[in-house]
Amino acid sequence: MKKHYQHSPWVQPARLIAQLGFLAFASFAAWRHQKLGGGPEGAASVDALCPFGGLEALFKFVSSGEFIQRLNTSDFVLLAGTIALALVLGRYFCGWICPLGTLQELARKIGQKLFRKVQLSVPAMLDKPLRWLKYVVLAWALVFTWKTGSLIIRPYDPWAAYAHGFAGWNEMWSEFAVGSSILFASLLISLFVDRVFCRYLCPLGAFLGIVSKLGLFSIKRNGKSCLACNKCEKTCPVTIPIMAAPAVRSAECIGCLTCTTTCPTGKRGTEHEGQTFLLPAIAGKQIRPAVIGWAGLVIFLGMIATAQFAGYWRTQPASISAAVTSEGRLDAQAIRGYMTLEEIAKTYGVELGKLYRELGFSEQQVPATTRCKEIRTLLGDSGAEFDTQNVRDAVSRLQDTKHN
Known part of the structure:
Protein backbone atom coordinates (compact mmCIF):
# COMPACT_ATOMS: atom_id res chain seq x y z
CA MET A 1 0.00 0.00 0.00
CA SER A 212 20.88 18.03 18.20
CA LYS A 213 23.24 15.06 17.95
CA LEU A 214 21.59 13.80 21.16
CA GLY A 215 18.09 14.43 19.84
CA LEU A 216 15.43 12.65 17.83
CA PHE A 217 15.51 14.50 14.50
CA SER A 218 16.96 13.21 11.25
CA ILE A 219 16.38 13.26 7.50
CA LYS A 220 15.70 9.71 6.28
CA ARG A 221 16.36 8.39 2.80
CA ASN A 222 14.35 5.96 0.70
CA GLY A 223 16.92 4.50 -1.66
CA LYS A 224 14.35 2.75 -3.89
CA SER A 225 12.82 5.98 -5.14
CA CYS A 226 16.02 8.04 -5.50
CA LEU A 227 16.50 9.57 -8.96
CA ALA A 228 20.19 10.44 -8.29
CA CYS A 229 19.44 14.01 -9.42
CA ASN A 230 21.52 15.45 -6.56
CA LYS A 231 19.10 18.38 -6.14
CA CYS A 232 19.02 17.84 -2.37
CA GLU A 233 22.76 18.45 -2.01
CA LYS A 234 22.80 21.31 -4.51
CA THR A 235 20.11 23.23 -2.61
CA CYS A 236 21.31 22.46 0.95
CA PRO A 237 22.37 25.86 2.40
CA VAL A 238 25.04 24.25 4.58
CA THR A 239 26.29 21.78 1.94
CA ILE A 240 25.68 18.52 3.80
CA PRO A 241 26.54 15.34 1.80
CA ILE A 242 22.97 14.05 1.97
CA MET A 243 23.55 11.18 -0.47
CA ALA A 244 26.34 9.69 1.63
CA ALA A 245 24.31 8.07 4.44
CA PRO A 246 20.93 6.36 5.03
CA ALA A 247 19.94 9.18 7.43
CA VAL A 248 21.21 12.71 7.88
CA ARG A 249 22.08 13.43 11.52
CA SER A 250 24.73 16.05 10.90
CA ALA A 251 25.33 18.74 13.51
CA GLU A 252 25.43 21.15 10.57
CA CYS A 253 21.80 20.51 9.55
CA ILE A 254 19.69 23.60 10.31
CA GLY A 255 16.33 21.87 9.86
CA CYS A 256 15.29 24.10 6.98
CA LEU A 257 13.78 21.10 5.10
CA THR A 258 14.99 22.51 1.78
CA CYS A 259 16.28 19.08 0.76
CA THR A 260 12.96 17.37 1.46
CA THR A 261 10.87 19.98 -0.34
CA THR A 262 13.25 20.10 -3.31
CA CYS A 263 13.33 16.33 -3.82
CA PRO A 264 11.34 15.59 -7.02
CA THR A 265 10.37 12.03 -6.03
CA GLY A 266 6.99 10.93 -4.67
CA LYS A 267 4.92 13.31 -6.74
CA ARG A 268 1.51 12.37 -8.06
CA GLY A 269 1.48 10.57 -11.35
CA THR A 270 5.04 9.18 -10.99
CA GLU A 271 6.11 5.56 -10.59
CA HIS A 272 6.88 6.04 -6.89
CA GLU A 273 3.95 8.29 -6.03
CA GLY A 274 3.92 8.93 -2.29
CA GLN A 275 7.29 7.19 -1.78
CA THR A 276 9.30 10.32 -1.25
CA PHE A 277 13.06 9.77 -1.18
CA LEU A 278 13.75 12.30 1.58
CA LEU A 279 11.57 12.95 4.60
CA PRO A 280 12.19 14.40 8.07
CA ALA A 281 11.89 11.86 10.87
CA ILE A 282 11.49 11.95 14.65
CA ALA A 283 12.81 8.91 16.50
CA GLY A 284 13.01 7.12 13.17
CA LYS A 285 9.37 7.76 12.24
CA GLN A 286 8.95 9.76 9.06
CA ILE A 287 6.88 12.93 9.43
CA ARG A 288 5.36 15.30 6.90
CA PRO A 289 7.54 18.44 6.49
CA ALA A 290 4.48 20.60 7.22
CA VAL A 291 4.06 18.93 10.62
CA ILE A 292 7.69 19.70 11.47
CA GLY A 293 7.15 23.37 10.61
CA TRP A 294 4.07 23.75 12.79
CA ALA A 295 5.50 21.67 15.65
CA GLY A 296 8.56 23.88 15.94
CA LEU A 297 6.53 27.07 16.21
CA VAL A 298 4.20 25.49 18.77
CA ILE A 299 7.12 24.28 20.95
CA PHE A 300 9.04 27.56 20.86
CA LEU A 301 6.18 30.03 21.17
CA GLY A 302 4.38 27.72 23.59
CA MET A 303 7.31 27.75 26.01
CA ILE A 304 7.45 31.56 25.91
CA ALA A 305 3.68 31.83 26.48
CA THR A 306 3.85 29.34 29.36
CA ALA A 307 6.71 31.27 30.98
CA GLN A 308 4.76 34.52 30.68
CA PHE A 309 1.65 32.94 32.19
CA ALA A 310 3.69 31.46 35.06
CA GLY A 311 5.41 34.78 35.75
CA TYR A 312 8.92 33.66 34.77
CA TRP A 313 9.26 35.84 31.68
CA ARG A 314 11.09 39.06 32.56
CA THR A 315 13.15 41.16 30.14
CA GLN A 316 13.95 44.19 32.29
CA PRO A 317 15.42 44.80 35.75
CA ALA A 318 13.07 45.73 38.58
CA SER A 319 14.96 48.98 39.24
CA ILE A 320 17.96 51.03 38.15
CA SER A 321 19.82 49.75 41.22
CA ALA A 322 19.14 46.15 40.23
CA ALA A 323 20.49 46.83 36.75
CA VAL A 324 23.87 48.01 38.03
CA THR A 325 24.36 45.78 41.07
CA SER A 326 26.92 43.01 40.71
CA GLU A 327 27.95 40.62 43.51
CA GLY A 328 26.18 42.79 46.08
CA ARG A 329 27.78 46.11 45.12
CA LEU A 330 27.05 48.96 42.75
CA ASP A 331 29.25 48.54 39.70
CA ALA A 332 30.03 51.78 37.87
CA GLN A 333 31.06 49.83 34.79
CA ALA A 334 27.47 48.58 34.52
CA ILE A 335 26.09 52.06 33.75
CA ARG A 336 24.04 51.96 30.54
CA GLY A 337 23.44 54.47 27.82
CA TYR A 338 19.74 54.79 28.64
CA MET A 339 20.42 56.04 32.20
CA THR A 340 20.19 59.76 32.91
CA LEU A 341 22.79 61.71 34.85
CA GLU A 342 20.17 62.38 37.51
CA GLU A 343 19.41 58.66 37.90
CA ILE A 344 23.11 57.80 38.05
CA ALA A 345 23.89 60.38 40.76
CA LYS A 346 20.96 59.20 42.87
CA THR A 347 21.69 55.48 42.42
CA TYR A 348 25.40 55.72 43.19
CA GLY A 349 25.03 58.29 45.95
CA VAL A 350 27.29 60.91 44.38
CA GLU A 351 26.62 64.64 44.26
CA LEU A 352 25.29 65.75 40.90
CA GLY A 353 27.53 68.83 40.92
CA LYS A 354 30.64 66.71 41.51
CA LEU A 355 29.63 64.40 38.69
CA TYR A 356 29.34 67.37 36.32
CA ARG A 357 32.76 68.66 37.37
CA GLU A 358 34.26 65.22 36.87
CA LEU A 359 32.73 65.02 33.41
CA GLY A 360 33.96 68.46 32.44
CA PHE A 361 30.72 70.19 31.41
CA SER A 362 27.85 72.04 33.10
CA GLU A 363 24.19 71.35 33.71
CA GLN A 364 23.40 74.26 31.37
CA GLN A 365 25.14 72.38 28.56
CA VAL A 366 23.68 68.98 29.44
CA PRO A 367 20.50 68.85 31.57
CA ALA A 368 20.42 66.26 34.36
CA THR A 369 17.59 64.39 32.61
CA THR A 370 19.83 63.66 29.62
CA ARG A 371 20.61 60.02 28.86
CA CYS A 372 24.28 59.11 28.65
CA LYS A 373 23.96 58.10 25.01
CA GLU A 374 22.60 61.56 24.13
CA ILE A 375 25.37 63.62 25.76
CA ARG A 376 27.64 63.56 22.73
CA THR A 377 24.95 65.16 20.56
CA LEU A 378 24.35 68.01 23.04
CA LEU A 379 28.07 68.72 23.36
CA GLY A 380 28.48 68.98 19.59
CA ASP A 381 32.04 69.12 18.27
CA SER A 382 33.47 69.38 21.79
CA GLY A 383 31.96 65.99 22.65
CA ALA A 384 33.09 64.12 19.56
CA GLU A 385 35.00 61.56 21.64
CA PHE A 386 32.45 61.30 24.45
CA ASP A 387 30.57 58.07 25.15
CA THR A 388 28.99 56.22 28.07
CA GLN A 389 32.39 54.92 29.16
CA ASN A 390 33.33 58.47 30.19
CA VAL A 391 30.42 58.48 32.66
CA ARG A 392 31.39 55.05 34.00
CA ASP A 393 34.96 56.17 34.59
CA ALA A 394 33.83 59.43 36.23
CA VAL A 395 31.55 57.60 38.67
CA SER A 396 34.33 55.09 39.42
CA ARG A 397 36.68 57.93 40.35
CA LEU A 398 34.05 59.53 42.57
CA GLN A 399 33.42 56.19 44.28
CA ASP A 400 37.13 55.74 44.93
CA THR A 401 37.38 59.27 46.37
CA LYS A 402 34.35 58.65 48.56
CA HIS A 403 35.73 55.38 49.93
CA ASN A 404 39.17 56.85 50.53
Whole structure:
Protein backbone atom coordinates (compact mmCIF):
# COMPACT_ATOMS: atom_id res chain seq x y z
CA MET A 1 0.00 0.00 0.00
CA LYS A 2 1.39 3.39 -1.00
CA LYS A 3 2.21 5.99 1.57
CA HIS A 4 0.17 9.16 1.57
CA TYR A 5 1.40 11.97 -0.65
CA GLN A 6 4.13 13.68 1.33
CA HIS A 7 5.00 16.80 -0.63
CA SER A 8 3.94 20.15 0.82
CA PRO A 9 4.77 22.87 -1.73
CA TRP A 10 3.91 25.63 0.73
CA VAL A 11 6.43 24.57 3.40
CA GLN A 12 9.24 26.82 2.14
CA PRO A 13 6.96 29.86 1.66
CA ALA A 14 5.64 29.25 5.18
CA ARG A 15 9.20 29.03 6.51
CA LEU A 16 10.05 32.33 4.84
CA ILE A 17 6.98 33.96 6.42
CA ALA A 18 8.04 32.65 9.84
CA GLN A 19 11.59 33.90 9.32
CA LEU A 20 10.45 37.35 8.22
CA GLY A 21 8.02 37.49 11.14
CA PHE A 22 10.73 36.80 13.71
CA LEU A 23 13.13 39.20 11.97
CA ALA A 24 10.47 41.94 11.98
CA PHE A 25 9.70 41.35 15.67
CA ALA A 26 13.38 41.35 16.66
CA SER A 27 14.03 44.49 14.61
CA PHE A 28 11.03 46.26 16.15
CA ALA A 29 12.20 45.25 19.65
CA ALA A 30 15.67 46.63 18.91
CA TRP A 31 14.24 49.90 17.55
CA ARG A 32 11.92 50.21 20.55
CA HIS A 33 14.80 49.74 22.99
CA GLN A 34 16.80 52.47 21.26
CA LYS A 35 13.73 54.73 21.29
CA LEU A 36 12.62 54.17 24.90
CA GLY A 37 15.87 53.05 26.50
CA GLY A 38 16.18 50.17 28.94
CA GLY A 39 15.61 49.80 32.64
CA PRO A 40 12.31 49.29 34.46
CA GLU A 41 10.53 52.02 32.48
CA GLY A 42 12.05 51.20 29.11
CA ALA A 43 12.01 48.32 26.65
CA ALA A 44 13.82 45.01 26.45
CA SER A 45 17.35 45.11 25.07
CA VAL A 46 18.71 42.75 22.43
CA ASP A 47 20.72 41.03 25.18
CA ALA A 48 17.56 40.09 27.10
CA LEU A 49 16.10 38.45 23.98
CA CYS A 50 19.00 36.17 23.16
CA PRO A 51 19.05 32.42 23.93
CA PHE A 52 22.85 32.38 23.87
CA GLY A 53 22.79 34.93 26.70
CA GLY A 54 21.07 32.30 28.85
CA LEU A 55 23.88 29.85 28.16
CA GLU A 56 26.50 32.48 28.98
CA ALA A 57 24.74 33.41 32.22
CA LEU A 58 24.05 29.87 33.38
CA PHE A 59 27.21 29.34 35.42
CA LYS A 60 26.97 32.67 37.23
CA PHE A 61 23.29 32.15 38.01
CA VAL A 62 23.82 28.59 39.31
CA SER A 63 26.89 29.53 41.36
CA SER A 64 25.69 32.84 42.85
CA GLY A 65 22.01 33.27 41.98
CA GLU A 66 22.83 36.50 40.11
CA PHE A 67 22.39 37.47 36.49
CA ILE A 68 25.14 38.75 34.26
CA GLN A 69 24.53 42.43 33.60
CA ARG A 70 22.10 43.08 30.71
CA LEU A 71 20.45 39.66 31.03
CA ASN A 72 17.26 38.45 32.69
CA THR A 73 15.00 35.40 33.07
CA SER A 74 13.88 35.78 29.45
CA ASP A 75 17.30 34.55 28.34
CA PHE A 76 16.85 31.28 30.24
CA VAL A 77 13.36 30.78 28.80
CA LEU A 78 14.66 31.29 25.26
CA LEU A 79 17.60 28.99 25.95
CA ALA A 80 15.20 26.29 27.21
CA GLY A 81 13.08 26.77 24.08
CA THR A 82 16.01 26.35 21.69
CA ILE A 83 17.28 23.29 23.58
CA ALA A 84 13.81 21.71 23.46
CA LEU A 85 13.69 22.38 19.73
CA ALA A 86 17.17 20.92 19.23
CA LEU A 87 16.27 17.73 21.08
CA VAL A 88 13.06 17.19 19.11
CA LEU A 89 13.56 18.95 15.77
CA GLY A 90 17.31 19.53 15.45
CA ARG A 91 18.58 23.02 14.72
CA TYR A 92 15.07 24.25 13.89
CA PHE A 93 15.85 27.56 15.59
CA CYS A 94 18.64 28.21 13.09
CA GLY A 95 16.55 27.38 10.03
CA TRP A 96 13.20 28.88 10.99
CA ILE A 97 13.64 31.53 13.71
CA CYS A 98 17.12 33.07 13.98
CA PRO A 99 16.98 36.67 12.62
CA LEU A 100 20.69 36.72 11.75
CA GLY A 101 20.28 33.52 9.75
CA THR A 102 17.36 35.14 7.94
CA LEU A 103 19.43 38.20 7.05
CA GLN A 104 22.05 35.93 5.50
CA GLU A 105 19.42 33.99 3.56
CA LEU A 106 17.95 37.23 2.22
CA ALA A 107 21.44 38.35 1.19
CA ARG A 108 21.90 35.03 -0.64
CA LYS A 109 18.57 35.44 -2.47
CA ILE A 110 19.65 38.92 -3.56
CA GLY A 111 23.03 37.56 -4.68
CA GLN A 112 21.37 34.84 -6.74
CA LYS A 113 19.28 37.50 -8.50
CA LEU A 114 22.10 39.97 -9.10
CA PHE A 115 24.99 37.60 -9.77
CA ARG A 116 23.41 34.60 -11.48
CA LYS A 117 26.59 33.71 -13.35
CA VAL A 118 28.76 33.83 -10.23
CA GLN A 119 28.76 30.46 -8.48
CA LEU A 120 31.15 30.28 -5.54
CA SER A 121 31.82 27.44 -3.14
CA VAL A 122 34.30 26.98 -0.34
CA PRO A 123 36.82 24.22 -1.19
CA ALA A 124 36.43 21.13 1.00
CA MET A 125 40.01 21.44 2.26
CA LEU A 126 39.08 24.85 3.74
CA ASP A 127 35.43 24.21 4.53
CA LYS A 128 35.94 21.30 6.93
CA PRO A 129 38.55 22.91 9.22
CA LEU A 130 36.75 26.27 9.12
CA ARG A 131 33.55 24.67 10.48
CA TRP A 132 35.43 23.88 13.70
CA LEU A 133 35.93 27.61 14.31
CA LYS A 134 32.44 28.03 15.73
CA TYR A 135 33.21 25.45 18.41
CA VAL A 136 36.35 27.37 19.31
CA VAL A 137 34.26 30.57 19.53
CA LEU A 138 31.71 28.74 21.71
CA ALA A 139 34.39 27.48 24.12
CA TRP A 140 36.09 30.89 24.28
CA ALA A 141 32.82 32.76 24.88
CA LEU A 142 31.66 30.42 27.66
CA VAL A 143 35.00 30.10 29.47
CA PHE A 144 35.74 33.82 29.59
CA THR A 145 32.14 34.89 30.25
CA TRP A 146 31.95 32.48 33.18
CA LYS A 147 35.39 33.60 34.34
CA THR A 148 34.82 37.36 34.11
CA GLY A 149 31.08 37.48 34.85
CA SER A 150 30.49 39.74 31.83
CA LEU A 151 29.28 39.24 28.26
CA ILE A 152 32.73 38.87 26.76
CA ILE A 153 31.40 38.20 23.26
CA ARG A 154 29.13 41.25 23.10
CA PRO A 155 31.46 43.67 21.22
CA TYR A 156 32.00 40.97 18.58
CA ASP A 157 28.34 40.00 18.20
CA PRO A 158 27.00 40.91 14.72
CA TRP A 159 23.39 40.70 15.90
CA ALA A 160 24.05 43.12 18.78
CA ALA A 161 25.68 45.42 16.23
CA TYR A 162 22.62 45.19 13.98
CA ALA A 163 20.28 45.96 16.88
CA HIS A 164 22.27 49.06 17.83
CA GLY A 165 22.19 50.27 14.25
CA PHE A 166 18.76 51.73 15.08
CA ALA A 167 20.57 54.20 17.36
CA GLY A 168 22.61 55.50 14.44
CA TRP A 169 25.92 54.80 12.78
CA ASN A 170 28.04 56.49 15.47
CA GLU A 171 26.85 54.26 18.31
CA MET A 172 26.90 51.16 16.13
CA TRP A 173 30.48 51.76 15.10
CA SER A 174 31.88 53.19 18.34
CA GLU A 175 30.64 50.35 20.55
CA PHE A 176 30.48 47.49 18.04
CA ALA A 177 33.27 48.13 15.53
CA VAL A 178 34.26 44.45 15.38
CA GLY A 179 30.66 43.17 15.53
CA SER A 180 29.65 45.58 12.76
CA SER A 181 32.59 44.46 10.63
CA ILE A 182 31.60 40.81 11.09
CA LEU A 183 27.97 41.66 10.27
CA PHE A 184 28.79 43.49 7.03
CA ALA A 185 31.39 40.91 5.98
CA SER A 186 28.93 38.06 6.64
CA LEU A 187 26.19 39.69 4.60
CA LEU A 188 28.58 40.57 1.78
CA ILE A 189 29.98 37.04 1.55
CA SER A 190 26.45 35.62 1.88
CA LEU A 191 25.67 37.18 -1.50
CA PHE A 192 27.78 34.35 -2.92
CA VAL A 193 28.03 31.68 -0.17
CA ASP A 194 25.08 30.46 1.92
CA ARG A 195 25.05 31.31 5.66
CA VAL A 196 28.76 31.93 6.08
CA PHE A 197 28.45 33.14 9.70
CA CYS A 198 26.26 30.17 10.64
CA ARG A 199 28.71 27.72 9.14
CA TYR A 200 31.93 29.03 10.58
CA LEU A 201 31.48 31.43 13.51
CA CYS A 202 28.10 31.15 15.28
CA PRO A 203 28.58 29.87 18.87
CA LEU A 204 24.85 29.28 19.36
CA GLY A 205 24.77 27.17 16.20
CA ALA A 206 27.72 25.17 17.54
CA PHE A 207 25.94 24.55 20.84
CA LEU A 208 22.65 23.56 19.19
CA GLY A 209 24.54 21.29 16.81
CA ILE A 210 25.98 19.39 19.78
CA VAL A 211 22.55 19.14 21.44
CA SER A 212 20.88 18.03 18.20
CA LYS A 213 23.24 15.06 17.95
CA LEU A 214 21.59 13.80 21.16
CA GLY A 215 18.09 14.43 19.84
CA LEU A 216 15.43 12.65 17.83
CA PHE A 217 15.51 14.50 14.50
CA SER A 218 16.96 13.21 11.25
CA ILE A 219 16.38 13.26 7.50
CA LYS A 220 15.70 9.71 6.28
CA ARG A 221 16.36 8.39 2.80
CA ASN A 222 14.35 5.96 0.70
CA GLY A 223 16.92 4.50 -1.66
CA LYS A 224 14.35 2.75 -3.89
CA SER A 225 12.82 5.98 -5.14
CA CYS A 226 16.02 8.04 -5.50
CA LEU A 227 16.50 9.57 -8.96
CA ALA A 228 20.19 10.44 -8.29
CA CYS A 229 19.44 14.01 -9.42
CA ASN A 230 21.52 15.45 -6.56
CA LYS A 231 19.10 18.38 -6.14
CA CYS A 232 19.02 17.84 -2.37
CA GLU A 233 22.76 18.45 -2.01
CA LYS A 234 22.80 21.31 -4.51
CA THR A 235 20.11 23.23 -2.61
CA CYS A 236 21.31 22.46 0.95
CA PRO A 237 22.37 25.86 2.40
CA VAL A 238 25.04 24.25 4.58
CA THR A 239 26.29 21.78 1.94
CA ILE A 240 25.68 18.52 3.80
CA PRO A 241 26.54 15.34 1.80
CA ILE A 242 22.97 14.05 1.97
CA MET A 243 23.55 11.18 -0.47
CA ALA A 244 26.34 9.69 1.63
CA ALA A 245 24.31 8.07 4.44
CA PRO A 246 20.93 6.36 5.03
CA ALA A 247 19.94 9.18 7.43
CA VAL A 248 21.21 12.71 7.88
CA ARG A 249 22.08 13.43 11.52
CA SER A 250 24.73 16.05 10.90
CA ALA A 251 25.33 18.74 13.51
CA GLU A 252 25.43 21.15 10.57
CA CYS A 253 21.80 20.51 9.55
CA ILE A 254 19.69 23.60 10.31
CA GLY A 255 16.33 21.87 9.86
CA CYS A 256 15.29 24.10 6.98
CA LEU A 257 13.78 21.10 5.10
CA THR A 258 14.99 22.51 1.78
CA CYS A 259 16.28 19.08 0.76
CA THR A 260 12.96 17.37 1.46
CA THR A 261 10.87 19.98 -0.34
CA THR A 262 13.25 20.10 -3.31
CA CYS A 263 13.33 16.33 -3.82
CA PRO A 264 11.34 15.59 -7.02
CA THR A 265 10.37 12.03 -6.03
CA GLY A 266 6.99 10.93 -4.67
CA LYS A 267 4.92 13.31 -6.74
CA ARG A 268 1.51 12.37 -8.06
CA GLY A 269 1.48 10.57 -11.35
CA THR A 270 5.04 9.18 -10.99
CA GLU A 271 6.11 5.56 -10.59
CA HIS A 272 6.88 6.04 -6.89
CA GLU A 273 3.95 8.29 -6.03
CA GLY A 274 3.92 8.93 -2.29
CA GLN A 275 7.29 7.19 -1.78
CA THR A 276 9.30 10.32 -1.25
CA PHE A 277 13.06 9.77 -1.18
CA LEU A 278 13.75 12.30 1.58
CA LEU A 279 11.57 12.95 4.60
CA PRO A 280 12.19 14.40 8.07
CA ALA A 281 11.89 11.86 10.87
CA ILE A 282 11.49 11.95 14.65
CA ALA A 283 12.81 8.91 16.50
CA GLY A 284 13.01 7.12 13.17
CA LYS A 285 9.37 7.76 12.24
CA GLN A 286 8.95 9.76 9.06
CA ILE A 287 6.88 12.93 9.43
CA ARG A 288 5.36 15.30 6.90
CA PRO A 289 7.54 18.44 6.49
CA ALA A 290 4.48 20.60 7.22
CA VAL A 291 4.06 18.93 10.62
CA ILE A 292 7.69 19.70 11.47
CA GLY A 293 7.15 23.37 10.61
CA TRP A 294 4.07 23.75 12.79
CA ALA A 295 5.50 21.67 15.65
CA GLY A 296 8.56 23.88 15.94
CA LEU A 297 6.53 27.07 16.21
CA VAL A 298 4.20 25.49 18.77
CA ILE A 299 7.12 24.28 20.95
CA PHE A 300 9.04 27.56 20.86
CA LEU A 301 6.18 30.03 21.17
CA GLY A 302 4.38 27.72 23.59
CA MET A 303 7.31 27.75 26.01
CA ILE A 304 7.45 31.56 25.91
CA ALA A 305 3.68 31.83 26.48
CA THR A 306 3.85 29.34 29.36
CA ALA A 307 6.71 31.27 30.98
CA GLN A 308 4.76 34.52 30.68
CA PHE A 309 1.65 32.94 32.19
CA ALA A 310 3.69 31.46 35.06
CA GLY A 311 5.41 34.78 35.75
CA TYR A 312 8.92 33.66 34.77
CA TRP A 313 9.26 35.84 31.68
CA ARG A 314 11.09 39.06 32.56
CA THR A 315 13.15 41.16 30.14
CA GLN A 316 13.95 44.19 32.29
CA PRO A 317 15.42 44.80 35.75
CA ALA A 318 13.07 45.73 38.58
CA SER A 319 14.96 48.98 39.24
CA ILE A 320 17.96 51.03 38.15
CA SER A 321 19.82 49.75 41.22
CA ALA A 322 19.14 46.15 40.23
CA ALA A 323 20.49 46.83 36.75
CA VAL A 324 23.87 48.01 38.03
CA THR A 325 24.36 45.78 41.07
CA SER A 326 26.92 43.01 40.71
CA GLU A 327 27.95 40.62 43.51
CA GLY A 328 26.18 42.79 46.08
CA ARG A 329 27.78 46.11 45.12
CA LEU A 330 27.05 48.96 42.75
CA ASP A 331 29.25 48.54 39.70
CA ALA A 332 30.03 51.78 37.87
CA GLN A 333 31.06 49.83 34.79
CA ALA A 334 27.47 48.58 34.52
CA ILE A 335 26.09 52.06 33.75
CA ARG A 336 24.04 51.96 30.54
CA GLY A 337 23.44 54.47 27.82
CA TYR A 338 19.74 54.79 28.64
CA MET A 339 20.42 56.04 32.20
CA THR A 340 20.19 59.76 32.91
CA LEU A 341 22.79 61.71 34.85
CA GLU A 342 20.17 62.38 37.51
CA GLU A 343 19.41 58.66 37.90
CA ILE A 344 23.11 57.80 38.05
CA ALA A 345 23.89 60.38 40.76
CA LYS A 346 20.96 59.20 42.87
CA THR A 347 21.69 55.48 42.42
CA TYR A 348 25.40 55.72 43.19
CA GLY A 349 25.03 58.29 45.95
CA VAL A 350 27.29 60.91 44.38
CA GLU A 351 26.62 64.64 44.26
CA LEU A 352 25.29 65.75 40.90
CA GLY A 353 27.53 68.83 40.92
CA LYS A 354 30.64 66.71 41.51
CA LEU A 355 29.63 64.40 38.69
CA TYR A 356 29.34 67.37 36.32
CA ARG A 357 32.76 68.66 37.37
CA GLU A 358 34.26 65.22 36.87
CA LEU A 359 32.73 65.02 33.41
CA GLY A 360 33.96 68.46 32.44
CA PHE A 361 30.72 70.19 31.41
CA SER A 362 27.85 72.04 33.10
CA GLU A 363 24.19 71.35 33.71
CA GLN A 364 23.40 74.26 31.37
CA GLN A 365 25.14 72.38 28.56
CA VAL A 366 23.68 68.98 29.44
CA PRO A 367 20.50 68.85 31.57
CA ALA A 368 20.42 66.26 34.36
CA THR A 369 17.59 64.39 32.61
CA THR A 370 19.83 63.66 29.62
CA ARG A 371 20.61 60.02 28.86
CA CYS A 372 24.28 59.11 28.65
CA LYS A 373 23.96 58.10 25.01
CA GLU A 374 22.60 61.56 24.13
CA ILE A 375 25.37 63.62 25.76
CA ARG A 376 27.64 63.56 22.73
CA THR A 377 24.95 65.16 20.56
CA LEU A 378 24.35 68.01 23.04
CA LEU A 379 28.07 68.72 23.36
CA GLY A 380 28.48 68.98 19.59
CA ASP A 381 32.04 69.12 18.27
CA SER A 382 33.47 69.38 21.79
CA GLY A 383 31.96 65.99 22.65
CA ALA A 384 33.09 64.12 19.56
CA GLU A 385 35.00 61.56 21.64
CA PHE A 386 32.45 61.30 24.45
CA ASP A 387 30.57 58.07 25.15
CA THR A 388 28.99 56.22 28.07
CA GLN A 389 32.39 54.92 29.16
CA ASN A 390 33.33 58.47 30.19
CA VAL A 391 30.42 58.48 32.66
CA ARG A 392 31.39 55.05 34.00
CA ASP A 393 34.96 56.17 34.59
CA ALA A 394 33.83 59.43 36.23
CA VAL A 395 31.55 57.60 38.67
CA SER A 396 34.33 55.09 39.42
CA ARG A 397 36.68 57.93 40.35
CA LEU A 398 34.05 59.53 42.57
CA GLN A 399 33.42 56.19 44.28
CA ASP A 400 37.13 55.74 44.93
CA THR A 401 37.38 59.27 46.37
CA LYS A 402 34.35 58.65 48.56
CA HIS A 403 35.73 55.38 49.93
CA ASN A 404 39.17 56.85 50.53
